[in-house]
Amino acid sequence: MTDRTISFQERMDTAEFRVHPQAHIVVDGAVCADCSTRECVTACPANLFIPTSDGGLVFNYEQCFECGTCYMVCNREGAISWNYPEGGYGVVFRRT
Amino acid sequence: MSIVVCLKWVSHPGEPHDSRFSGMSHADQSALEFALQQAESTGATVTAITVGPPGAEKVLRDALACGAHHAVRIEGPTTTSGTDVATAIADHITDARWVWCGDYSLDRGAGSVPAFIAAHLNAQQALGIIHASIEGDAVHATRRLDGGRRELLEVTAPAVVSVEGATARLRRATLAAVRAAASATIPVVSATTPMHRAEFMVRPYRPRARVLPAPEGATALERLRVLTDAAAASAARGDTVRLEPADAAARIVRALREWGYLAH
Amino acid sequence: MTAPDVDVVVVGGGPAGACAAMVAARAGLDVVLLERGPFPGSKNMYGGVVYPRILDTLIPEWWLEAPVQRWVTRRSTMLLTETQAVTIDFRTEAWGAPPYNGATAYRPDWDHWLAGHAQAAGAQLITDTTVIGLIRDEHGAVVGVRTDRPDGDLRARVVIACDGVNSFLAKEAGLYEHTDAKHYTLGVKETLALPKETIDERFAVRDRHGVDIEIIGATGSVNGGGFLYTNLDTIAVGVVLKLPKLAAQAQRPEAIIAKMKQHPAIAPLVQGGELKEYSAHLIPEAGLTMMPKMVMDGMLVAGDAAALCLAAGIWLEGVNFAMASGMYAGEAAAEAVRGGDVTANGLQGYQRRLSDTFVLKDHRKLHRAPELVLSDRVQHLYPGMVANVVERMFRVDNPEPKPGLRRIVTQERQRAGVRRRDLLRDGWTGFRSFG
Numbered sequence: 058m059t060d061r062t063i064s065f066q067e068r069m070d071t072a073e074f075r076v077h078p079q080a081h082i083v084v085d086g087a088v089c090a091d092c093s094t095r096e097c098v099t100a101c102p103a104n105l106f107i108p109t110s111d112g113g114l115v116f117n118y119e120q121c122f123e124c125g126t127c128y129m130v131c132n133r134e135g136a137i138s139w140n141y142p143e144g145g146y147g148v149v150f151r152r153t
Numbered sequence: 154m155s156i157v158v159c160l161k162w163v164s165h166p167g168e169p170h171d172s173r174f175s176g177m178s179h180a181d182q183s184a185l186e187f188a189l190q191q192a193e194s195t196g197a198t199v200t201a202i203t204v205g206p207p208g209a210e211k212v213l214r215d216a217l218a219c220g221a222h223h224a225v226r227i228e229g230p231t232t233t234s235g236t237d238v239a240t241a242i243a244d245h246i247t248d249a250r251w252v253w254c255g256d257y258s259l260d261r262g263a264g265s266v267p268a269f270i271a272a273h274l275n276a277q278q279a280l281g282i283i284h285a286s287i288e289g290d291a292v293h294a295t296r297r298l299d300g301g302r303r304e305l306l307e308v309t310a311p312a313v314v315s316v317e318g319a320t321a322r323l324r325r326a327t328l329a330a331v332r333a334a335a336s337a338t339i340p341v342v343s344a345t346t347p348m349h350r351a352e353f354m355v356r357p358y359r360p361r362a363r364v365l366p367a368p369e370g371a372t373a374l375e376r377l378r379v380l381t382d383a384a385a386a387s388a389a390r391g392d393t394v395r396l397e398p399a400d401a402a403a404r405i406v407r408a409l410r411e412w413g414y415l416a417h
Numbered sequence: 418m419t420a421p422d423v424d425v426v427v428v429g430g431g432p433a434g435a436c437a438a439m440v441a442a443r444a445g446l447d448v449v450l451l452e453r454g455p456f457p458g459s460k461n462m463y464g465g466v467v468y469p470r471i472l473d474t475l476i477p478e479w480w481l482e483a484p485v486q487r488w489v490t491r492r493s494t495m496l497l498t499e500t501q502a503v504t505i506d507f508r509t510e511a512w513g514a515p516p517y518n519g520a521t522a523y524r525p526d527w528d529h530w531l532a533g534h535a536q537a538a539g540a541q542l543i544t545d546t547t548v549i550g551l552i553r554d555e556h557g558a559v560v561g562v563r564t565d566r567p568d569g570d571l572r573a574r575v576v577i578a579c580d581g582v583n584s585f586l587a588k589e590a591g592l593y594e595h596t597d598a599k600h601y602t603l604g605v606k607e608t609l610a611l612p613k614e615t616i617d618e619r620f621a622v623r624d625r626h627g628v629d630i631e632i633i634g635a636t637g638s639v640n641g642g643g644f645l646y647t648n649l650d651t652i653a654v655g656v657v658l659k660l661p662k663l664a665a666q667a668q669r670p671e672a673i674i675a676k677m678k679q680h681p682a683i684a685p686l687v688q689g690g691e692l693k694e695y696s697a698h699l700i701p702e703a704g705l706t707m708m709p710k711m712v713m714d715g716m717l718v719a720g721d722a723a724a725l726c727l728a729a730g731i732w733l734e735g736v737n738f739a740m741a742s743g744m745y746a747g748e749a750a751a752e753a754v755r756g757g758d759v760t761a762n763g764l765q766g767y768q769r770r771l772s773d774t775f776v777l778k779d780h781r782k783l784h785r786a787p788e789l790v791l792s793d794r795v796q797h798l799y800p801g802m803v804a805n806v807v808e809r810m811f812r813v814d815n816p817e818p819k820p821g822l823r824r825i826v827t828q829e830r831q832r833a834g835v836r837r838r839d840l841l842r843d844g845w846t847g848f849r850s851f852g
Contacts, residue, residue, distance in 0.1 A: 094664070
């Protein structure tokens, strides 16, 4: 896989994620609804925040690097609640 | 000893020989959870057992931390054949009423050990279970059959039950139990019979090569026709028959032998 | 009051936590080291170079056993524009032999190895366990931690928070006055597989020798920097991006890496590399400006949790600061437990050790450097200005005679729109920081 040909999904699949059934990121859609800047959408290295056509925002937590970028860049108080996943779950790096 | 859970120390498929990526499979975790639930409802004790080198104690400590009462490691290499693993375990747990196993191991995946244990113990077997509920000293189990059908079993002791990975979610160990298990002494016993190295393939199974006779025909064109002619498809194998399980198994073996996939 | 379960709880099995646990356990204390991942290092990611000199005192001849990829014997700093590159390249054989200098290593290997030494010293490592909060007494002193396991409270005389850049513990304890996204950068990298021989040829190294390349001017409109490091049979290529800029510029991190990889000076080095792992992590970038209080009643903070990361342009260090601060925290905790005073006062030995050693001395000396390196002029104007100066110095414009260097500099400075006063001031800041 050279970078010209790989999709973002293939890129994410190079890292291992032990997914917990419960999300460790919680987004309050009501707070996000009137946010026009959407810093999280640009900055999240795992591209977990996806704007929807109706102006909403969907998010995934499964392939999260647990870096904290989303809540750091978020300008809206209370929009993103973020904790570490339960012990033993989440990203497992190998060659980093 | 009344409830036994058989655990295997396995490496992550992508990271063989790396202890950081080793532990018990989801199937074994499910087995452990059922064993613990059964112990809670019946007041019996759970013994976690494994066949493996000292590194395998990792899975036993995890089991102790989650609530298993005892743990035993039978000394043996990770390459021990499934039949020898089953013999070694069965010899050690002759008085077990319930034996819980994962349906098959992550690394080898034959799923034969629970069946062999059941044979050794002359116990009932319920293998490849996709749903189980513990009802007193019985287990109601669901097994997957062909065609989307299910088989409902009521299993009574003594029995060996092997479960799939998604059947139960292993409880989290308390912090104190994890700390205690880390320093617990794990008894090590030797196998009662000699162990053999398993002969298994590390590549996808392919039938052995067979000698095919040259196509018949006087001319090259005729031989080519024989080789490529779609009419020859009439010789294509395949039979759909409806038989009782024992007869069906015999029929499959016979067909494989006829087609040359089995040597004898 | 409930009696403590252990003398010291160390939260986080990274380099800071491992060294803290190692030192405290060697001092005879009862130590538990908590790690939320399945093994130490499993959550950790960095650029790729560790400077382990501080380990000389903890693990004599550590180089005989440390899980090193390559020894860095070649260091380059590159200034890039769209079409130009100015590279300062240094190499020495000395760094390829004991006692060595810097090394590339994978953190899942390095941290796991280091935590093994903590365990060997008697510390109890408990993995798969996330700390979700502090236990404090009625006076606010920290007396333990709360984990996400059932019955998960663990009481200790001293808690050493080595819980990384997001340090929820330091924040919960109020040790950070405020946190501001502008003090953080996002590190994103790709680990690309290439045959060892190819890496040796492309980077002109042999055996276990390796290269460390820092890159300025490769991150487009997002202030930051790039890096390229050689492992044994992979290379690590990535960027470090200033958070507010990244968010504002509507550029995806992986797209910025992709652009850098296409630069004519970088592309031949990374060509054909197969992506083995994509990863990301935050970096506390602002040094002294952002550092929290590191000592309070019953708790010390070390490593990234204390923002002890030196991101000063040509110096990019973090693991050594983590290991050292962890070591000093372990010493101070042992001192405090033995002395029977685990209040902030009894734990002051930590602050003193940090102040007396490179940990805070380097940060004090270089405290202006992070801002300077990430400033708009250094990021967006100087690389082009320098590259143009060099290009004109070496361009042969016959029959025109060679222009004088002073004239080229003045012209290029004006062309780049840099005021003389700013250039002098930045030069002076740089001189004072680095000098």
